[in-house]
Amino acid sequence: MHGKIIPFATNVAAPKTTTRILDAAEALFxxxxxxxxxxxxxxxxxxxxLAAVNYHFGSKEELFQAVLTRRLDPMNEARLALLTRLxxxxxxxxxxCEKILTALFVPALELARDRHRGGExxxxxxxxxYADPAPFIRKFLSDQYAVxxxxxxxxxxxxxxxxxxxELSWRLHFIMGALSYTLAGTDAAKLIAELTPHETNNDEALLRRLAxxxxxxxxxxxxxxADVTRELDGELARRR
Amino acid sequence: MHGKIIPFATNVAAPKTTTRILDAAEALFxxxxxxxxxxxxxxxxxxxxLAAVNYHFGSKEELFQAVLTRRLDPMNEARLALLTRLxxxxxxxxxxCEKILTALFVPALELARDRHRGGExxxxxxxxxYADPAPFIRKFLSDQYAVxxxxxxxxxxxxxxxxxxxELSWRLHFIMGALSYTLAGTDAAKLIAELTPHETNNDEALLRRLAxxxxxxxxxxxxxxADVTRELDGELARRR
DNA sequence: CTAAGATTCAAACAAACGTTTAAACGAGAA
DNA sequence: TTCTCGTTTAAACGTTTGTTTGAATCTTAG
Incomplete structure (x- = not known):
């Protein structure tokens, strides 16, 4: 029995294999x-x-979390730092409000711009x-974002x-939702191509419209x- | 060679098997x-x-499309009918605007209320x-919603x-995105439980806040x- | 150089997947 | 009854999945 020991890199310089796996996994995921x-x-x-993933990360799920953590941790820390300064x-x-939104968006924009690290x-x-039903993903994101x-x-x-x-809780939820969906969308890519073909960075163009x-x-x-809600009430009552 | 012929129901009354499959598939998907x-x-x-799915629907993908179509076709037709009347x-x-939004939301609400048919x-x-990367899903939804x-x-x-x-194209895209994400969210369920535990219908509570x-x-x-965009510009310039 | 430990490798593992098959079933018509 | 045809059934198909294994290879310190 070999146990489930996942060896850490002994060298301070990360062996090339792990980053190559992370890059490939990021693109394919x-x-x-x-x-x-x-x-x-x-x-x-x-x-x-093939065995390198299980050797270096333990499992496919742990690899996925590693892929997310690599970029998410710095981004959220940057968001908090910006907010603290503000x-x-x-x-x-x-x-x-618009300043707070800025603190939420700018780190995301910087991540999107970091083409060198595949962040685009x-x-x-x-x-x-965000939309994945897998429990381990939902729990991971929930923990990651809670603070x-x-x-x-x-x-x-x-x-x-x-x-x-x-009401604020609801609206914050909507904001994170619109942000997530918009960034995930395959449609968004099409929209950008149609509407602003000259834009240098796709995600930036997107966030600028979303904000x-x-x-x-x-x-x-x-x-x-009340405007919309009253309409909803009226229409629903009429159709019963 | 048997070909790929998918037999249609000969009886006008649908055999119970297909609807049982659709119901189970809807819940599990x-x-x-x-x-x-x-x-x-x-x-x-x-x-x-096990073989019933391939016999009645042809494949897993076709089953998925059938699950969506069963509820989506009537909903979108209702939306168009409402808009036409308006x-x-x-x-x-x-x-x-608020009336148009109503035409977009009411049929979704009615679907959410149709508890008898599991629409909740x-x-x-x-x-x-909406967030699924599978190409056949994206194409299906795209075709379904285009009109x-x-x-x-x-x-x-x-x-x-x-x-x-x-700008309108962008905002419509954001609206459909926020709507989709919000409806898909596991977080939304938690929010509803925390914020409005007395509400009779979850989706209705949700759409009433979203609208x-x-x-x-x-x-x-x-x-x-300009407000937010200028902030973005300034902050990005400052951090370069 | 040598020994030890970290990493890579080809190969195999059991399990689970969507799909197919051929036989059995069941109801209605002749 | 007998024939027909839509449906159901149990079993198996061939792939592909994530993971494991033990030996080979590379790296590094003594």
Whole structure:
């Protein structure tokens, strides 16, 4: 019995194999999703042996988490750092909504721009993971985001003191949802190609359109809510 | 050689087997996604023979499409019918935004309410399908929605004459995205349980919060766009 | 150089997958 | 009854999956 010991790299410089696996896995997971991506495809495009994944990462699931962590940890830390600086700059006043949104978007943009590290397509993988039903993925993302989301919710709460906390929770959820879906979308790529073919960075073009849209929704007065809701009520009653 | 002939039901009353398969498949696809759901699990919970799926539907992919079509076709037809009626009522004036949104949401709400036909959870399956990378799913949804989306885009365009068409395309995309993601989310279920435990219908509670949020984003003036975008520019420049 | 440990390799593993097959079944018509 | 044809059944098909294994190879320190 050999146990489940996963050896760590003894050299400080990471052996090339692990990063090659991570790069290949990132690209393939992004394109086909978790279930549909086989270890043989990953090790094949990475140019390493099939057994390398289980040797270095333990399992396919752990490899997937490693792929996400590599980019997600720095991004979320950057988000928190940005928010912290904003809160310091504006103290004791609340940070304005558009500034908070900036702290949420800029690190994502930087990730999207980091072409050297293949980040240009990573956001799509992230968006896809958000919609994946696999329990281990959902738990991983939930844990990964819990701290950051809590901090941002508090900040938005201070910026929008008149908005009930419940409503704020909903709108923050919508924001993260729209962000995830938009980044994951295959349709988004088409839209970009059709609408702004000259844009240098796809994800940047996308986020630039998304941010104003979400800001308006976030700042929507509660009163306006009645407009659509009343319509819903009326229409539903009429059709019964 | 037997060919790929898929026999149609000769009896006008559908044989119980096909609907049992559809029901079981709908529930399982919703819970685990397309790839992770096995035919053995479907036929097992449906209480039918393993070969029944291939006999009645031809393949797993065709079964999935049948599951979606059963609920999607009526929903999209209802959306178009509602929009048509609205356009007739308001003609020659354009239909207001909130009314158009209503035509988009009400049929989804009715589907969510149709508990007798298991519709309460179907919307989650739909949202998941939206984020699925499988090509046959993407093509299916694209074809399915093409007509409806075009009609609604035209209607929104008339309601928002000052909004550039490009911008409208983006915002419509965001709306469909937020709708899909929100319906697919496992997080949404938790949110509902925490925030509105008394609500009778989960999806309804969800759409009621989403609609005002999206309406505000849709109607956001182009000018406001500069607010966030300028922040993005500044922050990105500062961090280079 | 040598010994030890980390890494790679080809090969095989059992399990599970979607699909196919041929026989058995069941109801209605002649 | 007998024939027919749509349906169901149990069994097996050939692949492919993630993972494991033991030997070969490379790296590095003594």
């Amino acid at each position: 992004m394109e086909h999703g978790f279930e549909a991506t086989t270890l043989r495809a990953i090790t094949g495009t990475a140019g390493v042996n 809160e310091h700059d504006y103290a004791p006043k609340p940070v304005p 397509n990573f956001l799509r993988l992230l968006g896809r993971a 950051m989301i809590a901090r941002f919710k508090a900040a938005f709460g201070r910026a929008l003191p008149r908005l009930p906390r419940k 104003p849209f979400l800001l308006a929704g976030l700042q929507a007065p509660m009163a306006a809510s | 919703m819970e685990h996604g397309f790839e992770a759901t096995t035919l053995r699990a479907i036929t097992g919970t449906a209480g039918v023979n 356009e007739h009522d308001y003609a020659p004036k354009p239909v207001p 959870n179907f919307l989650r399956l739909l949202g998941r399908a 409806m989306i075009a009609r609604f885009k035209a209607a929104f365009g008339r309601a928002l004459p000052r909004l550039p068409r490009k 005002p949020f999206l309406l505000a984003g849709l109607q956001a003036p182009m000018a406001a766009s």
